[in-house]
Amino acid sequence: MDISNYLYLSIILFTIGAVGVVIRRNAIVVFMCVELMLNAANLAFVTFSRINGNLDGQVASFFTMVVAACEVVVGLAIIVTIYRSRRSASVDDASLLKR
Amino acid sequence: MSILTVLELLPLLGTLVIAFLPKSANRTIKQVAFVISLVVAAVSGVMAYRFRSGTPGFQFVESRPWIAAFHINYAVGADGIALVLILLTTILVPIVILAGWNEAEGGRWSVKTYYMLMLVLETMMIGVFAATDVFLFYVIFEAMLVPVYFLIGGYGRGERAAAALKFLLYSLFGGLLMLAALIGTYIISTNQGGGTFDITKLSMLQIDKPTQNFLFLGFFIAFAIKAPLWPFHTWLPGAAKSATGGTSVLLLGVLDKVGTYGMIRFCMTLFPDATKTFTPVIIVLAIISILYGAFLAIGQKDINSLIAFTSISHFGFITLGIFAMTSQGLSGATFYMVNHGFSTAALFLTAAWMVKRRGSSQIDDFGGLQRVTPVLAWSFFIAGLSALALPGLSSFVSEFLVLVGTFTRYPVAAIFGTLGIVLAALYVLLAVQRSLHGETKPGNENMKDLNLREKVTIAPVIAVLIFLGFYPKPVLNVINPTSTAVMQHAGASDPAVKAGK
């Protein structure tokens, strides 16, 4: 099976993630979409590492996972605070800062 | 240390002294400022005495590295043109301070601030004419605007804030264009072995025509805004209308000269070819300024904006003379700068006194002053006469030199220019009639005539106007060698006499 398909997959995932960020309202979901994009990148890394025949890409994906984990920590903290003070996790409700 | 540096430092010293005086000590502050400015004038006198006229090139030169990274130096020096303009500055400042003795009260800020700004401004005005490093010139050229901005906005009348902002934005915009051109010139110098901002070195550069035009415009527009030349003039009337008399004197009398000075010093010296290319356009602009300014002056109701528009007309003459590319035109233009300095000073100061006494700057609110305040009326009248370039007053000599110098190369332009002198008669005499003649208008009956201080202030100005009218030689002797040098560099020479004997 042609390895480049993995690339296409990662690109598709990435796109889905990106579109999701734009169209979904719920902060959690939006965040999940970002995670999806990160993982798409991971997939790309691994694939390329296979193509290039060295391990750097795979190492990279490990780093990414760790970083993603950190992001989750910080992100959920923020989202939860917002939710508590607004009783809503909708991104659109948080639109006082404008113009 | 060059005497020029001394001249620049003295006012700064004064600023420091004033800074340490208490806010309330208005009298002392004024006296200090006045004395300092007198000292500066005296020192400049010494400089003028030590100046070897008849020799072109810079004297009293001093150069020490400032920003090594860009080969920028603190470099000063004075040739004939710079010298006379510096003298103009140093003479006008004490006069302005004395004339507007009580101007600073009623301002938004303290008297202290006013005189500190004044002296800082004097330093910068001297510096801008003394600078022989283009970057130094530019820095002062721009920084100079700030004190003026605060002088207008802080101590002016009426729409002062808006006027000040417009003035500042307009000038800074011009300055930015100049910055681009300045950088261009610098880069070219780096490419041609050793980047430098030294005016003499830069004038040796070999720049191809298109680039020259591009750079020339950058400089010229900045100076045209400063000068101001039609159509870049619209900031001036507002500023003049709302500034105090003293500020207006320095603004139109000295600062705007930086524009025309820059045209000679930079446009012509750095980009001779481009100068030739653009001369026709500029001549036309100058002519338009002359007539346009005159017509609008006729149409003004406010005495200060009237004076402002007369200046626009006069700057047209100066520009005409500069770009006529004849020794008469160039020397005439330079001499014109000096005379215009003094005659506008006379106009603005007398006008300011009239306005202060009447509490209005509408020309029609005056009337019949001749009978009530003869001395004031006469001062204003004489100032007006110098504005219409009456023979026997110095402005005539310069205006005629400009015209004759122009005529030898561009007769048509000169003919249009001479129309300006008819219009000048109109706008001056209309103003004189409406303000000084006729029945004494109600509200003017018990105006006070000039007091001793004011007489002492205006007397020297008028004296200079008359003396230089009859004996311009001292000034012309200083100017001539420089203007000849400039012309040679620009590769121009006087047209030959038509009917040889």
Added chain:
Amino acid sequence: MSTLATPILNYALLAPILIVLGGALLGVVVEAFVGKVYRAPIQLAIALASVVIAFIQLWRIRGESSTSAAIASVSIDGAGIFMQGTILVLAFIGLLFIADTDNFTAQASAIPGSAEEGASIAAGRQQTEIFPLTLFAISGMMLFPIATDLITLFVALEVLSLPLYLMAGLSRRRRLLSQEAALKYFLLGAFSSAFFLMGAAFLYGYSGSLNLNDIATAVSGSGDNSIFLLIGIAFLSVGLLFKVGAAPFHQWTPDVYQGAPTPITGFMAACTKVAAFGATLRIFYVGLDAAQWSWRPVITGIAMLTMIGGAIAAMAQRDIKRTLAYSSITHAGFLLVGVVALNKSGLSASLFYLVAYGFATLGAFGIITLVRDSAGEVTDLNRWVGLGKRSPVVATAFSFFLLSFGGVPLTAGFIGKFSIFSAAYESGNIAIVVVGVLASAIALFFYLRVVLMLFFAEPKDDVVSVVIPSFFTRIAITICFAMTVVLGVYPSLVLNMTETFGTFLR
């Protein structure tokens, strides 16, 4: 099956970062074990100390340069060290502002306006975690400009961003806005870093290595415009442009700058810019130099868009913090001019510009913290009217910072603009110089408009007062002011440094 070699780390060269990190960790420990009363001073002491010590160490290694400090993943060189130094100095000043803990929420977890919050305010509690967070951010910022492989870059990016996301949400007053700022910053930041990562992946795919130098060789080796390379460049730049706040990736800036606690805004605006541009410069100068034909025109366009767009958008702002936010966008544009100049003077010009801009920004935001009424900071411009009459010194200082932003001669900003533009002109890119000039003209308008409001407009009745600045704040503002003046009048101090330090190790 290759044997696993133990990594050789040159700790001397990495020390500055490690020191700051250590300080951060120490701070965490303090949070855990020290009583509430003592935390604030101790934390502050630790933070300041670690920054100072880091700087001293940095000074000792200022001459060094090596690519193998940490197995080719960072390269210590002049530019890197200079930028680290700049970050440390600016961070120090930033900490002095942050020290005024009155700006931060008493208890982040408490619901705004809840009884709980009231109680904690009454109890005078503080979220002293702000200090370790700051130190973490600083360490990330220090790593970002010297990182030479894509993963290190990504990690550094996150290390500097994550704390900032949190810090943005810690304002004491207007907490809803603050939290919203945090949310937006976080979501969009994550979004952009995803792009960064994807870009990194593609560059890796193109070059077969994560190391900038290898990528450089790969690019110069094969002149073909592989789709991998292009996508890599594009996505990578998105991440960077987001951080520097360049149009059209700038929109988070005004909202976050306005919502975040003002000291944090200042810290962000100054230090993040340095770090982000440090990385940007390194990536484009070192990694993608050979591929300039592909990215240079695009970045040029973005620079123009950013300069003009930022200036125009700022004109109509009514909130001083937003105004400064847009001004920082405009400056990002100017700095991009330095990036596309792509020559030595471009690099050193950018370095100088960053210093000048950093001090002015910190100073300006520092002053904003001082202008308050009963309900805290007042950022509505209409209420700043006539400030010059009531507190001339503060107003004068503020206007001076604005003039420096506007690039009026005899201020640091002017020298910065001059050097950036001359670098661009030197690279033959005259169009961008002209656009830049026009942009600064427009920018001048709104800077002067503020000055006008401060001094020439008649004050309104609803009184805003300038609080007596705390000791730290006063020092900080004084330093910024002094630097702005000195760099304006005698710029050689720093210019000579940027000349000598302005080199990337390839």
Added chain:
Amino acid sequence: MTTSTHLVYLIALPLVSAALLLILGRLADKWGHLLATLVSASTFAFAASEFFAMRSRSGAARATTQKLFDWISVGTFKVDAALLLDQLSICFVLLITGVGTLIHIYSIAYMSHDRDRRRFFAYLNLFIAAMLLLVLGNSYLNLYVGWEGVGLASYLLIGFWNQKPAYATAAKKAFVANRVGDVGLSLAIMIAFAQFGTVSFAGVAAGAPHASSAALAAMGAMLLLAAAGKSAQFPLQSWLGDAMAGPTPVSALIHAATMVTAGVYLITRSNFIFDASSTARLLVVIVGTITLLFGAIIGTAKDDIKKALAASTMSQIGYMILATGLGPIGYAFAIMHLLTHGFFKAGMFLGAGSVMHGMNDEVNMRRFGGLNRFLPITAITFGFGYLAIIGVPPFAGFYSKDKIIETAFNAGGTKGYILGICALLGAGLTAFYMTRLIVMTFWGTPRWSRDEQHPHESPALMWVPMAILAVGSVASGFLFTSGNSMVHWLAPVVNPSGAEGGAELMKPIVVSLLALGVVVIGVAYAIFKYRTVPVEAPEKVTVFTRIARRDLMQDAFNEAVLMRPGQKLTTGLVWADYSFVDGLVRAVGFTLGTSSQAVRKIQNGYARTYALVMLVGVLALVATIWMVTL
């Protein structure tokens, strides 16, 4: 060429005294007028001594020069401040100082009731100084200084009572009209410099033969324009009538005897230009002829005694200009008529002043009548002037005017006939309006009420000068013509080549008889027409009279063609300056402002929008990079 070291005092004395009186102000009220008169008298004495000294010398040595200092020197443009007193200028110097002194004396009495008498005398001396500089300058530029100087003095004196708006306006009008002329002069000077590289009379004279005819014609035309402005010649004559707003002595000195004749001096002085250019000469004669009829016609319709005299001045100067246009021989006659005219016209103006003095400043002749019984001396002196101007032998005008008419005829061909006939016609008209003036003023029955007006003879201070001038108007003509003294005296300056007039068309005696004929007709018709004079000017009059009363519509013309369009242009420009030139600037600001508002719309606060924008940005980025690299 003799060099002198004291010519400058001729100018310095009056100038200094003027400055003194102005600066000292009220302090000098007591004795100011005496000082002024004294100074003026001494200048006359000085001038006289110079004159006799000059006569004692011979040939080229007669001309005297004094170089004061080099005034302007830039490149090749070198102008000395230097004076030249030669046979031509001495005539003027004597006239100016002589008549000037007489008028000083007259004014002492005439202005005695005015609180600003000192200022008046200061102005008078300022005028004397400027006028002397005008005639003494040795280069066009020096002349120009005097030229505008007298303009200023005339402005000040016309507007002496400038609290009356009408008078102030008159003063302004005079100055501006003069300025128009000055444009001509300055252009002429520029041409001179461009052509000959110098502006001194000598230098230009030397170069004139080499110059192109076009240049000469241009310079001549410009000089003529200058002359027209100063000497109230067509088309710039309109200011002279209004100038009568000034005190009568001023009208006598400046607007009759001296300043207005400066144009004649200028053309005579520039004889080398006009001799070299027939075109210029033609223009001169045309202008002269038009003006002499123009003035005469206006004179016939004026009821204001001073305005009538002003009109006649205009016409008389027309004669002089005509003469100067008639070639080398004409200059002398022009100068001769100028001098005689100086005497009799000044005399008559003083007479008019004396009448006004007696009639509470009434100027309308219809309110005069039968005054000869009340002001006998005035009547007699005035009569002398009258006889002189209409040219009755042996009075001065007879000699001078007939010479001009004669030369006009001798111009030759149709041109000669036209000019001659016009000149004759003018003489007839002159006779008519002067007789009309005499009849209305001195003869017939009083048309003023006895209880309001108490006409009385003026004091000796006033009538003595009148008497002296009257004597002049009797004797001078004979003096100048006897043995062609004047012609020979001036020849070295104005006619170095010694050219003769054209072939005599008819014997001088015939011309004189013709002239006398028309004069008699004119006088007779006037006497017949004004047997009775209605107090109110009749309304039902021919359109010609109506036009003549309105100065032949000159003012109306100026208003319609210059003033109104000028005002329109001004207001238009003021408007345009705001809405276009400045409008453009404001437009830029506005555009930026609105676009700023537009940009703020995008910043709508929704994170998702920002993300979308970013996404679009990414795509754009990729797309552009793509395109760039293709």
